[in-house]
Amino acid sequence: MGRSPCCAKAGLQRGQWTANEDQLLIKYIQCNGEGNWNSIPQKAGLLRCPKSCRLRWMNYLRPDIKRGNIGPQEEDLIIKLHALLGNRWSLIARRLPGRTDNEIKNYWNCHLKKKLKEQGFAINESRLSKRRNAINKSRNNKIHHVKKKKKKDGVACIEDETGTKIYIPKPTRFTSIIKSSDNYQGNRENDDMNEDSDRTRRNESKCITLTHTVAQSKIEKRNLNLLLKFSLRA
DNA sequence: AACTGAGCCAACCGCCCCCAT
DNA sequence: TATGGGGGCGGTTGGCTCAGT
Numbered sequence: 077m078g079r080s081p082c083c084a085k086a087g088l089q090r091g092q093w094t095a096n097e098d099q100l101l102i103k104y105i106q107c108n109g110e111g112n113w114n115s116i117p118q119k120a121g122l123l124r125c126p127k128s129c130r131l132r133w134m135n136y137l138r139p140d141i142k143r144g145n146i147g148p149q150e151e152d153l154i155i156k157l158h159a160l161l162g163n164r165w166s167l168i169a170r171r172l173p174g175r176t177d178n179e180i181k182n183y184w185n186c187h188l189k190k191k192l193k194e195q196g197f198a199i200n201e202s203r204l205s206k207r208r209n210a211i212n213k214s215r216n217n218k219i220h221h222v223k224k225k226k227k228k229d230g231v232a233c234i235e236d237e238t239g240t241k242i243y244i245p246k247p248t249r250f251t252s253i254i255k256s257s258d259n260y261q262g263n264r265e266n267d268d269m270n271e272d273s274d275r276t277r278r279n280e281s282k283c284i285t286l287t288h289t290v291a292q293s294k295i296e297k298r299n300l301n302l303l304l305k306f307s308l309r310a
Numbered sequence: 311a312a313c314t315g316a317g318c319c320a321a322c323c324g325c326c327c328c329c330a331t
Numbered sequence: 332t333a334t335g336g337g338g339g340c341g342g343t344t345g346g347c348t349c350a351g352t
Binding site for chain 3: 318320321322323325328330
Protein backbone atom coordinates (compact mmCIF):
# COMPACT_ATOMS: atom_id res chain seq x y z
CA MET A 77 0.00 0.00 0.00
CA GLY A 78 1.63 3.18 1.09
CA ARG A 79 5.25 3.73 0.61
CA SER A 80 7.83 4.19 3.22
CA PRO A 81 8.01 7.73 4.54
CA CYS A 82 10.38 9.88 2.58
CA CYS A 83 11.75 11.36 5.80
CA ALA A 84 12.98 7.94 6.80
CA LYS A 85 15.96 8.43 4.55
CA ALA A 86 19.08 8.52 6.62
CA GLY A 87 20.61 11.84 7.40
CA LEU A 88 17.58 14.00 6.77
CA GLN A 89 16.70 16.73 9.18
CA ARG A 90 13.40 16.53 11.00
CA GLY A 91 11.44 18.62 13.45
CA GLN A 92 11.32 22.37 13.73
CA TRP A 93 12.73 24.41 10.89
CA THR A 94 15.49 26.84 11.64
CA ALA A 95 15.56 30.41 10.36
CA ASN A 96 18.46 29.47 8.15
CA GLU A 97 16.54 26.63 6.54
CA ASP A 98 13.61 28.95 5.97
CA GLN A 99 15.85 31.43 4.23
CA LEU A 100 17.33 28.79 1.99
CA LEU A 101 13.91 27.58 0.96
CA ILE A 102 12.50 31.06 0.41
CA LYS A 103 15.50 32.09 -1.62
CA TYR A 104 15.31 29.04 -3.81
CA ILE A 105 11.58 29.33 -4.49
CA GLN A 106 11.83 33.05 -5.15
CA CYS A 107 14.43 32.33 -7.80
CA ASN A 108 13.03 29.14 -9.27
CA GLY A 109 9.39 29.03 -8.34
CA GLU A 110 7.34 26.30 -6.74
CA GLY A 111 7.02 22.79 -8.02
CA ASN A 112 9.33 19.85 -8.55
CA TRP A 113 9.54 19.46 -4.80
CA ASN A 114 11.57 16.34 -5.08
CA SER A 115 14.58 18.18 -6.36
CA ILE A 116 14.17 21.27 -4.20
CA PRO A 117 15.92 20.03 -1.05
CA GLN A 118 19.06 19.16 -2.93
CA LYS A 119 19.05 22.25 -5.09
CA ALA A 120 18.30 24.54 -2.17
CA GLY A 121 20.92 22.89 -0.02
CA LEU A 122 18.46 21.57 2.52
CA LEU A 123 18.69 18.32 4.41
CA ARG A 124 14.93 17.95 4.39
CA CYS A 125 12.59 15.61 2.64
CA PRO A 126 10.60 17.09 -0.27
CA LYS A 127 7.32 16.79 1.56
CA SER A 128 8.67 18.65 4.52
CA CYS A 129 9.81 21.47 2.22
CA ARG A 130 6.46 21.65 0.49
CA LEU A 131 4.61 21.70 3.78
CA ARG A 132 6.82 24.38 5.25
CA TRP A 133 6.34 26.55 2.20
CA MET A 134 2.61 25.98 1.88
CA ASN A 135 1.78 26.40 5.54
CA TYR A 136 4.25 28.95 6.74
CA LEU A 137 6.61 30.63 4.28
CA ARG A 138 4.31 31.53 1.40
CA PRO A 139 4.18 35.32 1.11
CA ASP A 140 0.41 35.46 0.77
CA ILE A 141 -0.27 33.78 4.08
CA LYS A 142 -2.37 35.86 6.41
CA ARG A 143 -1.03 36.11 9.92
CA GLY A 144 -2.99 36.71 13.05
CA ASN A 145 -6.12 35.41 14.62
CA ILE A 146 -9.05 34.13 12.68
CA GLY A 147 -11.76 36.74 12.92
CA PRO A 148 -15.43 36.21 13.65
CA GLN A 149 -16.36 36.54 9.99
CA GLU A 150 -13.80 33.96 8.97
CA GLU A 151 -14.91 31.73 11.80
CA ASP A 152 -18.49 31.97 10.65
CA LEU A 153 -17.43 31.14 7.12
CA ILE A 154 -15.46 28.13 8.29
CA ILE A 155 -18.45 26.80 10.19
CA LYS A 156 -20.71 27.19 7.21
CA LEU A 157 -18.23 25.72 4.79
CA HIS A 158 -17.58 22.82 7.09
CA ALA A 159 -21.30 22.15 7.26
CA LEU A 160 -21.33 22.04 3.50
CA LEU A 161 -18.08 20.34 2.70
CA GLY A 162 -17.16 18.35 5.76
CA ASN A 163 -13.51 17.87 6.60
CA ARG A 164 -12.34 19.00 3.17
CA TRP A 165 -9.87 21.43 4.69
CA SER A 166 -8.14 22.29 1.46
CA LEU A 167 -11.43 23.19 -0.19
CA ILE A 168 -12.41 25.28 2.79
CA ALA A 169 -9.02 26.97 2.79
CA ARG A 170 -9.42 27.97 -0.85
CA ARG A 171 -12.42 30.04 0.15
CA LEU A 172 -10.44 31.83 2.87
CA PRO A 173 -7.69 33.81 1.20
CA GLY A 174 -4.42 33.69 3.09
CA ARG A 175 -5.44 30.81 5.32
CA THR A 176 -3.99 27.34 5.00
CA ASP A 177 -5.77 24.06 5.28
CA ASN A 178 -3.57 23.16 8.21
CA GLU A 179 -4.44 26.36 10.02
CA ILE A 180 -8.14 25.89 9.47
CA LYS A 181 -7.95 22.27 10.51
CA ASN A 182 -6.13 23.21 13.69
CA TYR A 183 -8.56 26.02 14.38
CA TRP A 184 -11.46 23.70 13.90
CA ASN A 185 -10.04 21.01 16.13
CA CYS A 186 -8.93 23.37 18.87
CA HIS A 187 -11.60 26.02 18.92
CA LEU A 188 -14.64 25.45 16.84
CA LYS A 189 -15.30 21.82 17.66
CA LYS A 190 -15.30 22.65 21.32
CA LYS A 191 -17.32 25.78 20.83
CA LEU A 192 -19.98 24.05 18.76
CA LYS A 193 -20.14 21.22 21.24
CA GLU A 194 -20.78 23.69 24.02
CA GLN A 195 -23.55 25.17 21.94
CA GLY A 196 -25.15 21.77 21.70
CA PHE A 197 -24.16 20.78 18.16
CA ALA A 198 -23.29 17.16 17.66
CA ILE A 199 -19.74 16.81 16.48
CA ASN A 200 -18.60 13.42 15.39
CA GLU A 201 -15.35 12.57 17.03
CA SER A 202 -13.29 9.84 15.49
CA ARG A 203 -12.14 6.95 17.56
CA LEU A 204 -8.60 8.12 17.15
CA SER A 205 -9.49 11.58 18.36
CA LYS A 206 -10.93 10.07 21.46
CA ARG A 207 -7.84 8.03 21.77
CA ARG A 208 -5.79 11.17 21.40
CA ASN A 209 -7.43 12.57 24.49
CA ALA A 210 -6.49 9.46 26.36
CA ILE A 211 -2.94 9.71 25.09
CA ASN A 212 -2.79 13.30 26.23
CA LYS A 213 -3.76 12.29 29.69
CA SER A 214 -1.28 9.49 29.73
CA ARG A 215 1.42 11.73 28.37
CA ASN A 216 0.86 14.27 31.01
CA ASN A 217 1.01 11.55 33.57
CA LYS A 218 4.54 10.91 32.38
CA ILE A 219 3.62 7.83 30.43
CA HIS A 220 5.64 8.52 27.34
CA HIS A 221 6.39 6.85 24.08
CA VAL A 222 2.85 5.91 23.32
CA LYS A 223 3.11 4.00 20.12
CA LYS A 224 1.12 5.22 17.23
CA LYS A 225 -1.68 2.79 16.70
CA LYS A 226 -2.29 1.98 13.12
CA LYS A 227 -4.26 2.62 11.15
CA LYS A 228 -7.17 4.69 10.16
CA ASP A 229 -10.44 3.21 9.18
CA GLY A 230 -9.57 3.75 5.55
CA VAL A 231 -11.93 4.42 2.71
CA ALA A 232 -15.47 3.49 3.51
CA CYS A 233 -15.93 0.66 1.09
CA ILE A 234 -17.75 -2.63 1.21
CA GLU A 235 -17.97 -5.47 -1.25
CA ASP A 236 -21.13 -7.25 -2.21
CA GLU A 237 -21.35 -10.96 -2.92
CA THR A 238 -20.28 -10.46 -6.55
CA GLY A 239 -17.17 -8.67 -5.51
CA THR A 240 -18.52 -5.33 -6.61
CA LYS A 241 -16.99 -2.59 -4.55
CA ILE A 242 -19.46 -0.20 -3.03
CA TYR A 243 -17.93 3.08 -2.00
CA ILE A 244 -19.78 4.94 0.67
CA PRO A 245 -19.35 8.61 -0.03
CA LYS A 246 -18.72 11.24 2.53
CA PRO A 247 -22.07 12.64 3.49
CA THR A 248 -23.18 16.07 2.46
CA ARG A 249 -26.20 17.88 3.67
CA PHE A 250 -27.43 19.67 0.68
CA THR A 251 -27.55 17.30 -2.22
CA SER A 252 -31.27 16.92 -2.02
CA ILE A 253 -31.58 20.61 -2.71
CA ILE A 254 -29.60 20.49 -5.89
CA LYS A 255 -30.44 18.76 -9.10
CA SER A 256 -27.56 17.42 -11.05
CA SER A 257 -26.83 19.45 -14.10
CA ASP A 258 -26.11 17.17 -16.94
CA ASN A 259 -25.73 20.05 -19.31
CA TYR A 260 -22.74 21.55 -17.65
CA GLN A 261 -19.85 22.03 -20.03
CA GLY A 262 -17.62 23.90 -17.67
CA ASN A 263 -13.89 24.00 -17.54
CA ARG A 264 -12.68 20.82 -15.91
CA GLU A 265 -9.21 22.12 -15.47
CA ASN A 266 -10.20 24.66 -12.89
CA ASP A 267 -13.02 22.75 -11.37
CA ASP A 268 -11.62 22.18 -7.95
CA MET A 269 -15.11 21.66 -6.66
CA ASN A 270 -15.44 18.63 -8.89
CA GLU A 271 -13.12 16.74 -6.67
CA ASP A 272 -15.89 14.48 -5.51
CA SER A 273 -16.77 13.56 -9.03
CA ASP A 274 -13.16 12.59 -9.43
CA ARG A 275 -13.32 10.43 -6.37
CA THR A 276 -16.15 8.48 -7.83
CA ARG A 277 -14.57 8.20 -11.23
CA ARG A 278 -11.38 6.93 -9.67
CA ASN A 279 -13.12 3.82 -8.52
CA GLU A 280 -14.27 3.37 -12.04
CA SER A 281 -15.01 -0.24 -12.70
CA LYS A 282 -17.82 -2.04 -10.97
CA CYS A 283 -18.50 0.73 -8.58
CA ILE A 284 -21.76 1.66 -6.99
CA THR A 285 -22.07 4.74 -4.84
CA LEU A 286 -24.63 4.95 -2.10
CA THR A 287 -26.91 7.88 -1.35
CA HIS A 288 -26.88 11.26 -2.94
CA THR A 289 -23.65 13.10 -2.64
CA VAL A 290 -21.75 15.79 -4.38
CA ALA A 291 -20.08 13.01 -6.25
CA GLN A 292 -22.75 11.17 -8.07
CA SER A 293 -24.94 14.18 -8.45
CA LYS A 294 -22.21 15.57 -10.67
CA ILE A 295 -22.48 18.92 -9.03
CA GLU A 296 -20.08 21.19 -10.78
CA LYS A 297 -18.33 24.21 -9.51
CA ARG A 298 -20.88 26.62 -10.84
CA ASN A 299 -23.72 25.04 -8.97
CA LEU A 300 -21.68 24.68 -5.83
CA ASN A 301 -20.65 28.29 -5.98
CA LEU A 302 -24.27 29.29 -6.28
CA LEU A 303 -25.11 27.08 -3.36
CA LEU A 304 -22.33 28.50 -1.26
CA LYS A 305 -23.40 32.01 -2.11
CA PHE A 306 -26.95 31.19 -1.19
CA SER A 307 -26.23 29.34 2.01
CA LEU A 308 -23.64 31.78 3.26
CA ARG A 309 -26.07 34.60 2.79
CA ALA A 310 -28.67 32.78 4.83
C1' DA B 311 8.66 25.81 43.40
C1' DA B 312 6.95 21.66 41.48
C1' DC B 313 3.56 19.24 39.36
C1' DT B 314 -0.52 18.44 36.42
C1' DG B 315 -3.70 19.15 32.79
C1' DA B 316 -5.08 21.40 28.80
C1' DG B 317 -4.42 24.26 24.70
C1' DC B 318 -2.07 25.23 20.68
C1' DC B 319 0.18 24.68 16.27
C1' DA B 320 4.00 23.15 13.29
C1' DA B 321 5.31 19.07 11.43
C1' DC B 322 4.93 14.28 10.24
C1' DC B 323 2.59 10.05 8.50
C1' DG B 324 0.00 7.24 5.56
C1' DC B 325 -2.91 7.01 1.91
C1' DC B 326 -4.55 8.21 -2.48
C1' DC B 327 -4.88 9.81 -7.35
C1' DC B 328 -2.69 11.57 -11.49
C1' DC B 329 0.24 10.98 -15.03
C1' DA B 330 4.41 9.81 -17.46
C1' DT B 331 6.70 5.87 -19.02
C1' DT C 332 -2.26 -2.20 -19.41
C1' DA C 333 0.80 -2.02 -15.55
C1' DT C 334 3.90 0.40 -12.74
C1' DG C 335 5.99 3.80 -9.94
C1' DG C 336 7.16 8.64 -8.85
C1' DG C 337 5.24 13.14 -7.71
C1' DG C 338 2.29 15.71 -5.27
C1' DG C 339 -1.90 16.66 -2.49
C1' DC C 340 -4.75 15.75 1.39
C1' DG C 341 -6.67 14.62 5.99
C1' DG C 342 -5.55 12.65 10.35
C1' DT C 343 -2.45 12.53 14.00
C1' DT C 344 1.50 13.57 16.91
C1' DG C 345 5.38 16.10 19.38
C1' DG C 346 6.67 19.49 22.00
C1' DC C 347 6.13 23.89 23.87
C1' DT C 348 3.51 27.12 26.84
C1' DC C 349 0.60 28.49 30.42
C1' DA C 350 -2.82 28.40 34.01
C1' DG C 351 -4.36 26.09 38.03
C1' DT C 352 -3.38 23.51 42.20
